[in-house]
Amino acid sequence: MKIDGNELAIKQNELDQQGHKKEAYEMKMEFLRQVRESGDHCPCQEACPHHGNCFECVTVHRGHRDHLPMCMW
Template identity: 50%
Template structure:
């Protein structure tokens, strides 16, 4: 998936991903496709603190929602 997203530059400002050098930063379509293929969720599903763990698993997402 190397296609550029027409709105990638504007999406980059709102993208919560802090993974260094992420080639999908700001490109939501590529990001979602990448994480879906790995049975994961993208950074935008997590709080800023949770996102820093780089654990994108559904299990981690669900464990963060249990209270």
């Protein structure tokens, strides 16, 4: 599944900007459902206990200010 530049996410953003909040929210939830169901999208090649857990990964990287996670390169 294509995450970056996803057509469903782009359409959701357009609806949100047009003020169609309910439709935009439903479309956002559908996009997230599709991402979850399509498998692992973590690009990191390291054996890491945070693999696939974006919240933990980004939080740790922000905390120690070492470098950006692979998904943000």
